[in-house]
Amino acid sequence: MGVGVGMNVTFRQLKLLEAVARLSSFTRASEELHLTQPAVSTQIKQLEDEVGMPLFEQLGKKIFLTEAGREMYEFSRNIARQFVDIESVLDDMRGVKRGSLKLVATATCKYFAPYLLAGFSKLHDNVQVHLEITNRENVVTALQENVPDMAIMGTPPDEIPLNYRAFMENPLVVIAHPEHPLVHEQRIPLEELLKENFILREKGSGTRNAVERFLQGRNLSVTATMEMSRNEAIKHAVMAGLGLGIVSLHTLEFELKLKKLAILSVEGFPIMKEWYLVTRSGKRMSPIAQAFHDFVLNETHNVVPLPQIPNIII
Amino acid sequence: MGVGVGMNVTFRQLKLLEAVARLSSFTRASEELHLTQPAVSTQIKQLEDEVGMPLFEQLGKKIFLTEAGREMYEFSRNIARQFVDIESVLDDMRGVKRGSLKLVATATCKYFAPYLLAGFSKLHDNVQVHLEITNRENVVTALQENVPDMAIMGTPPDEIPLNYRAFMENPLVVIAHPEHPLVHEQRIPLEELLKENFILREKGSGTRNAVERFLQGRNLSVTATMEMSRNEAIKHAVMAGLGLGIVSLHTLEFELKLKKLAILSVEGFPIMKEWYLVTRSGKRMSPIAQAFHDFVLNETHNVVPLPQIPNIII
DNA sequence: AATTACCATATATTTTTACTAATGGAGTTG
DNA sequence: CAACTCCATTAGTAAAAATATATGGTAATT
Structure with missing residues (x-):
């Protein structure tokens, strides 16, 4: 079953409650939120109906919170605080400041993949990068199960629909x-x-x-x-x-x-042969994954030392 | 200034997010919530627009949460939990199980008011009752400032619009x-x-x-x-x-x-003379205040011992 | 008593939301 | 390959919700 929230309270109502309580005035709250006063009145009234108790009382000219109102006010402050939190988390994610990147790669990649991760990590402090080196078969099943953001391998499998880009010889x-x-x-x-x-x-x-x-x-x-x-x-x-x-x-x-x-x-x-950066086709890459993708395509040659072939003229 | 909640996320969207994430399916979520599939799709899409990042990805037949999606999912669970909390608080308040009652009374009331409070408290365990005994002037200003739920006094003042009920000689x-x-x-x-x-x-x-x-x-x-x-x-x-x-x-x-x-x-x-139970007119009495009001009107004679006048035939 | 400040309410209007129906794409299954 | 599942998207329509406008009441103020 669902979340079990019986109340049909909207965030909008909580916002209005907060404003009215803070300003002790329906009219001023309506001004602050660019609404008319009746709009505020009806919203508050609906909230009161949901709560089942009056939230405000008017005595003379003054507006007071009832006890239930104080509880709901506190509640709406809590909710607002949570919104602030999640917003900053999302901001960081959008800005590639925070998040995680999960890579899977075939065995031979262990000789160069760490250079890629190191180079990328240097640019993005709070990004957690995780690299799993395993055999080809496990890489394929990991892709099938959508575990990693991306895989690095020498030959993309054809069992699943994929996007791949060669990035290094x-x-x-x-x-x-x-x-x-x-x-x-x-x-x-x-x-x-x-x-x-x-x-x-x-x-x-x-x-x-x-x-x-x-x-x-x-x-x-x-x-x-x-x-x-x-x-x-x-x-x-x-x-x-x-x-x-x-x-x-x-x-x-x-x-x-x-x-x-x-x-x-x-x-x-x-x-x-070539090394490929592989994603499941249709995968919506996170900003971080996208950033890593771009990084690999553009910077690999600056970051990964490829041994010279000494005695052969190709 | 206001709460700074920039996001226009609705509670409804969070409910849908939760359902889709839990069921890993737009279609099944739409069934659970008695909606059509396009309705769910568009709501989720709006939420994604608010967040600025995709929340779900479809790979083959399966639906996965993106990292941002996981954050938002967690967020919606937190919000839901808070709703559950506030609901139980409100339930208690509606049921007169919890809350507080603030009384102000004039000096002479100290001889009987404690009997009223004791009797009432016995019936309502988690209700905090507060009684302030002070002079008449302070009682009046307390009423003016809407501090107490109710006042007890011998003569209601006429400076402010009041409701009063005599409850005892x-x-x-x-x-x-x-x-x-x-x-x-x-x-x-x-x-x-x-x-x-x-x-x-x-x-x-x-x-x-x-x-x-x-x-x-x-x-x-x-x-x-x-x-x-x-x-x-x-x-x-x-x-x-x-x-x-x-x-x-x-x-x-x-x-x-x-x-x-x-x-x-x-x-x-x-x-x-008589003793009066006094409230500001227009005051929306809390369930507790209402309960106390009723209690005083009905039970005072059972609870307050009135000394007999011994040697006088009235 | 007149004026003012403030909220409530009724009615009208706009906006939002959801539904139906249809279509298309992508992937899975037989 | 055909049939099927699932989601995205679109267009048109209906329903619901939010808001605005207009008006009225109450209490404070002069």
Whole structure:
């Protein structure tokens, strides 16, 4: 059932009550509110009917509140106070001063998404940003359930109607141990590359899909000697000399600087994917979400460090 | 200035918001509130215009609250809660369960008014009763300023328009020291009485006025050898043998029982005044005030002990 | 007694609100 | 793909609510 408010009191009546009580005059209240005096009289009368007791009494020229009137006056002050509160909350929300932003992103985003959040947070003090990093499947169900304001992922799903915007390149590169024999070759043909052992992400992962689509376009395919569900695990396997890997360049910031891994120059690589900002179509974005959206589209390149590909001329 | 409630939100809109949010459906909300779906849509839209942000979003078939919507939902719950509170307060007031009653009374009332209050209080637990005993002048100004719900006095003033109802007799009697020579005479003629010394209330007091009017009607007058502003003082003076006094019978409860004072049998006495329950005309009596008014008119004789006049056959 | 200040009330008018009916869009379901 | 659900929107109409205008009463003021 509903709220159980039996009374048919309107805010307007409370406003009038407040004015009349404060000014001790129907006439002056009517002037303040740009009404005629009878309008005030009838409204107050209706309120009195709702309350079931007189709220004012006129003795001679003077207007007094009855006891019920005093209660209702107090009540209307309380209500007014609540309005002031909610208004300031709404003002803040409109001004992107306050609120929250909930993001969901696929695993690889953890290498750059924090830079985006940090940059955005710096601009909006009282905005709570929440980022959940999870696998692709969970990202999709989160979108379906309308949990986040937005998602960040490499390939928008097609199960649900979505809006997406690419905002950054996502180069997939082949990585090898720095002392791997292929490291110093240029423009390695794919056929040659595929003779190597590969440590890949599991089937169904965005990266794996992209690789397979890429090879399929050339009537080739790859078999993984090992499958791993974490980029970190793949990198370590490659560092351990167990084979080659294919990962997003974003995952390699430190390993390249420390020369723990090398990027191979392979024909057709890097596979150029993109990172997408994804919202459910029809989603009414909050001012904050909109602000973040704009921020990402305009400022990503200023905020996210993309590792350089050192030994390859594209 | 006013309350500063800029928003033109109506209570109705909040009710709809609450219903839509609770049922996650415009259509079902419209059914619950016996409205059509477009009516709900337009009201919510107006509310959204007031707020300046969308409150709901539709994704697929499902309706979700936006963040602003959640704030407004919370807000409407708060408001509804306040309404519930005030309603119970008003219910109590209507049922005479709660509230306050403010009385003002002239000095002599202190001998019986407490019995009225006690009797009334016994019937109404949570009613705060306040009684102020003061001189006649203050009672009048209190009435003028509309401070009390009601006044109790012996002679209603004619300076202000009033309603008054007599509720109890107020016999004025002549008192003497128990060994005064006149004590055993019956039907003492006034002329003889007036040869005595008199200790009277000051001019302008209700008792004094009544006495003077009474004598004036018979072309007589009295001069006070002493004037005192307190009934207690008069009684003590009489007990001390300084002369005769004229006081309300109500003041004599204990003195008669203890035979400290005697009442004389005087021609034309006791002067029969009455006690009046006085309200400003036009005063809208609260349920409590009304209840007290009725109580006094009906129950006074059960509650107030009126001393018997022992040695006089009226 | 006349005037003034103030509120109540009746009637007329305007504004708001809601309904009906119809349509369209978006998404879900069979 | 068709049928269906749900909400948005529009137009026309009816009903309800709020307001204005005009008038009258009461008490204070002169």
